[in-house]
Amino acid sequence: MTSAKEKSTLAEGLFALPLFENLSKKHREALLEFVEIREFPPGTDFIRQGEYTRDFFVVLSGIVAFYRTEKSGVTQVLEQLGPGKWFGELSAISNQPSLARAKADTACVLAVLDPGLFKELHQFSKDFKEQVDQHYRERSLAQHLQVVPLLAGLSPEQLRALRPVARFEHHDKGAVIAKEGEHAEDIVLVRAGGLSLTRTIEGSQRLSGYLMANSSFGEHAFLGHAELWHGTYTTLMPTDLLVLPIADVRKALAGQPDMIERLTKKATLIVAEDSGEVTGLYDAEEDRASLDEQLEIMVHSESIKGGEALAIDLEKCIRCNACVEACVSVHDDGVPRLSKKGNRISAEANALGKELSLTTSCYHCETPGCMSSCNYGAIRRDSQGLIRFVWDNCVGCAECTKGCPYDVIRLTAPPDAEAEESGSWLENIPLIGGLFAGPQRPQLTVAERGYYKEQEVKGKAVKCDRCEGLPFEACVYNCPCGAIERVSPSLIFDGQIQDDGTAVAPQQKDADE
Amino acid sequence: MNLTLFRSKHAPLAVLLVLGFAGFSIAANAPWGREVSTHRGFLLATGWAALLLMVIVMAYVLRKYAHRGGYSPEFRRKVDYASLEGAENRIKRLRQQINAGALPTAKEIESEAQRILREEGVHKVNRALVKPGPPGGDPFIVRIVPTEPLGRVARWMHVHSAYGTAFGFLLLMHAGTAPQSAFGWTLLGLGFFVFATGILGIALWAVGPRWLTRREKDLSIEEATAFQASLGRKRSAALESLDAPIARRMRSLMGRRPRSADDVRDLIGELTQNAPDQVPALQDLAALMAQERVVASEVKALRRVRATFTAWKLVHIPVAIVLVGLVAVHVASIWKY
Ligand code: SF4
Ligand code: SF4
Ligand code: SF4
Numbered sequence: 001m002t003s004a005k006e007k008s009t010l011a012e013g014l015f016a017l018p019l020f021e022n023l024s025k026k027h028r029e030a031l032l033e034f035v036e037i038r039e040f041p042p043g044t045d046f047i048r049q050g051e052y053t054r055d056f057f058v059v060l061s062g063i064v065a066f067y068r069t070e071k072s073g074v075t076q077v078l079e080q081l082g083p084g085k086w087f088g089e090l091s092a093i094s095n096q097p098s099l100a101r102a103k104a105d106t107a108c109v110l111a112v113l114d115p116g117l118f119k120e121l122h123q124f125s126k127d128f129k130e131q132v133d134q135h136y137r138e139r140s141l142a143q144h145l146q147v148v149p150l151l152a153g154l155s156p157e158q159l160r161a162l163r164p165v166a167r168f169e170h171h172d173k174g175a176v177i178a179k180e181g182e183h184a185e186d187i188v189l190v191r192a193g194g195l196s197l198t199r200t201i202e203g204s205q206r207l208s209g210y211l212m213a214n215s216s217f218g219e220h221a222f223l224g225h226a227e228l229w230h231g232t233y234t235t236l237m238p239t240d241l242l243v244l245p246i247a248d249v250r251k252a253l254a255g256q257p258d259m260i261e262r263l264t265k266k267a268t269l270i271v272a273e274d275s276g277e278v279t280g281l282y283d284a285e286e287d288r289a290s291l292d293e294q295l296e297i298m299v300h301s302e303s304i305k306g307g308e309a310l311a312i313d314l315e316k317c318i319r320c321n322a323c324v325e326a327c328v329s330v331h332d333d334g335v336p337r338l339s340k341k342g343n344r345i346s347a348e349a350n351a352l353g354k355e356l357s358l359t360t361s362c363y364h365c366e367t368p369g370c371m372s373s374c375n376y377g378a379i380r381r382d383s384q385g386l387i388r389f390v391w392d393n394c395v396g397c398a399e400c401t402k403g404c405p406y407d408v409i410r411l412t413a414p415p416d417a418e419a420e421e422s423g424s425w426l427e428n429i430p431l432i433g434g435l436f437a438g439p440q441r442p443q444l445t446v447a448e449r450g451y452y453k454e455q456e457v458k459g460k461a462v463k464c465d466r467c468e469g470l471p472f473e474a475c476v477y478n479c480p481c482g483a484i485e486r487v488s489p490s491l492i493f494d495g496q497i498q499d500d501g502t503a504v505a506p507q508q509k510d511a512d513e
Numbered sequence: 514m515n516l517t518l519f520r521s522k523h524a525p526l527a528v529l530l531v532l533g534f535a536g537f538s539i540a541a542n543a544p545w546g547r548e549v550s551t552h553r554g555f556l557l558a559t560g561w562a563a564l565l566l567m568v569i570v571m572a573y574v575l576r577k578y579a580h581r582g583g584y585s586p587e588f589r590r591k592v593d594y595a596s597l598e599g600a601e602n603r604i605k606r607l608r609q610q611i612n613a614g615a616l617p618t619a620k621e622i623e624s625e626a627q628r629i630l631r632e633e634g635v636h637k638v639n640r641a642l643v644k645p646g647p648p649g650g651d652p653f654i655v656r657i658v659p660t661e662p663l664g665r666v667a668r669w670m671h672v673h674s675a676y677g678t679a680f681g682f683l684l685l686m687h688a689g690t691a692p693q694s695a696f697g698w699t700l701l702g703l704g705f706f707v708f709a710t711g712i713l714g715i716a717l718w719a720v721g722p723r724w725l726t727r728r729e730k731d732l733s734i735e736e737a738t739a740f741q742a743s744l745g746r747k748r749s750a751a752l753e754s755l756d757a758p759i760a761r762r763m764r765s766l767m768g769r770r771p772r773s774a775d776d777v778r779d780l781i782g783e784l785t786q787n788a789p790d791q792v793p794a795l796q797d798l799a800a801l802m803a804q805e806r807v808v809a810s811e812v813k814a815l816r817r818v819r820a821t822f823t824a825w826k827l828v829h830i831p832v833a834i835v836l837v838g839l840v841a842v843h844v845a846s847i848w849k850y
Contacts, residue, residue, distance in 0.1 A: 041796075316517065479666065
């Protein structure tokens with residue numbers, strides 16, 4: 001707990017900085033309450049290049065230097081920042097990995113704003129936002145533009161040349177950013193927030209996808225004046241965009257015909273890839289981030305969450321834990337596949353208007369990290385679109401637990417023949433014993449396992465299997481409040497564009513009866 | 514506020530039931546409780562109705578624990594994965610046929626989907642829901658959902674709370690406000706406890722979640738506990754990275770209650786002079802410990818809040834069990850004598 005005297009010294013130091021001097025009383029109090037002061041002795045590396053830190057730092061004393069190591073192995077000092085300067089806005093706003101290593105050149109004292117506090121000030125304090133955005137435009141924007149597939153690979157000078165043409169836009173929820181059929185004249189990069197993309201298919205508006213932070217669209221507009229928007233982009237929440245008018249981009253690159261030609265070729269490839277005509281554009285481009293890095297960016301921005309999630313309506317949930325206990329009761333290893341620790345979505349940010357928590361159970365991702373990290377062919381997508389473990393192949397190597405970005409996979413002890421045979425004593429009662437048989441266990445013996453039977457079985461990977469084979473999903477079935485539901489992201493973010501045209505999941509209606 | 518309990522169809526039914534008996538009492542001029550000789554009909558009717566309600570109310574408990582213990586008959590319906598996949602493949606083909614216009618009505622589609630589920634042996638586990646598609650989209654949407662044979666616990670809960678409340682009123686009508694025996698007083702007293710704690714539970718049900726959500730706005734107990742565990746792991750790793758004698762001193766400092774941030778600061782000060790290479794690691798450790806302290810106190814506070822919300826059950830459940838036992842004795846004795 002900070003003492004009153006320490007607080008007033010801290011306040012004097014912080015509020016003397018131009019960045020904080022015009023904060024409202026409420027924001028000053030929040031800053032004082034939540035800011036963290038960190039001290040670093042000289043020579044400390046406190047952020048690694050490529051690290052995902054979402055904190056925002058203000059130098060109170062000392063010198064912080066930034067070192068960037070290029071692919072060639074050459075390391076150069078990008079800049080040095082002294083008292084009153086700040087850094088970290090790129091990561092804090094857009095989840096971008098740090099562009100350089102940060103090192104305390106001298107003993108440093110830094111004020112650290114966590115993402116929540118930063119977001120609050122950035123969203124609601126005009127002066128703070130203006131200063132941070134101006135700084136972002138000068139220092140980080142050129143780097144950030146590399147996220148746009150079309151622009152990745154431009155030299156730092158070329159990217160810097162685009163800085164003056166970039167326009168910052170902020171939109172509230174529900175704003176239409178681009179309308180299907182109208183002329184496409186801009187490339188748009190989502191800095192924070194998210195949009196839905198809907199397309200007209202056979203006469204009706206159908207949801208085609210989501211664009212979250214660091215996604216971009218409009219690259220096809222680079223191909224010429226006759227390009228139209230292929231869909232309608234609507235903000236799902238308060239959203240920050242970076243808009244690059246194509247005409248201005250062309251002007252900024254005038255005098256570099258080679259570059260214009262290269263970008264045109266790239267735009268053609270991107271359009272072809274979007275329409276499914278070619279694949280592998282990104283692999284072919286050596287200047288793209290590695291697949292892992294891309295995946296990490298996408299995962300951090302949650303743009304690849306594709307399947308159905310278990311959502312808890314926090315305004316109904318009495319936190320009784322019956323859902324987790326029910327999950328345990330249908331799995332004989334006693335390991336719950338459900339963790340109520342999940343992502344919160346505020347009522348304002350979703351179409352259902354409810355305070356929600358997306359529990360950590362399997363999302364059955366469109367791009368499942370678990371699957372690509374398993375070397376034993378033990379994870380596959382079944383015909384229902386669900387991600388399943390093929391237990392016969394699972395050797396318990398735990399690689400999938402590292403591959404899953406949502407931490408939903410658990411390892412259980414290796415199957416033990418004795419345990420498999422044991423059951424309730426009630427099962428032995430003649431005639432009616434069968435009524436008391438518990439749920440079946442997966443039958444797995446080392447000898448029966450397939451191709452990988454030579455491998456030592458260290459354990460078994462488990463995750464939500466949607467209570468496979470049972471006539472219920474135990475968590476949903478046993479919640480006394482009807483608070484937990486299986487819902488699709490389209491329902492959460494845009495209730496109107498459900499497949500069956502309803503805004504409320506049919507199962508939910510049942511429960512509410 | 515969560516009003517689902519009040520919106521359930523069982524709530525008005527329970528109210529009607531209570532009003533019906535109250536009307537009966539007025540119409541027959543039957544006082545509550547007592548007067549066995551003159552108002553036997555009213556006494557018997559309230560008694561049997563209360564007993565029936567009690568059985569209904571207990572069914573919820575039975576269903577909940579049977580399921581939790583894995584003894585619920587639904588578990589017997591479990592089917593293997595191959596059948597599920599076989600059914601899903603055929604349903605996919607059915608969807609294609611529907612889009613091609615082969616089955617024009619929802620009724621036909623539903624019976625065809627059910628036939629597939631039956632043939633694949635999964636009809637006891639899954640059922641088909643057919644709805645008209647959105648304008649311009651597929652003509653019909655076929656969803657395969659679990660059969661949920663006994664209905665969700667949420668619905669059983671509606672029954673439990675509505676008829677449980679009605680049971681309280683009927684018990685009062687049956688026993689009256691001044692029972693003539695100690696046994697009667699005991700039954701009435703216990704009934705009152707169960708009723709009052711149940712009402713408290715209903716009230717907490719309605720307002721509690723919103724309150725808890727606000728309280729846990731920044732950090733839920735699940736997040737805080739996971740965070741605490743991860744800080745613990747990081748702290749152990751940081752301790753490992755220290756030189757053995759310093760690690761020992763840190764361990765003894767950490768074992769001390771109450772731990773003081775000043776001790777750690779003093780140790781860092783001392784080491785800055787004597788072992789400067791250990792200082793950064795120690796500073797990390799001190800930062801982790803400080804964070805851990807904050808999170809631990811938050812976890813404690815959150816646990817306290819949640820405990821407050823469940824404390825009513827500590828009275829409700831045991832007293833309800835005793836009440837059920839005594840009611841059984843009461844019914845048995847009436848039966849016998
Ligand atoms: S286990 Fe994790 S990565 Fe795999 S599908 Fe589920 S949520 Fe996605
Ligand atoms: S659907 Fe079944 S396996 Fe998945 S979290 Fe719920 S209870 Fe657990
Ligand atoms: S069972 Fe329902 S009310 Fe209880 S913790 Fe789970 S979601 Fe919340």
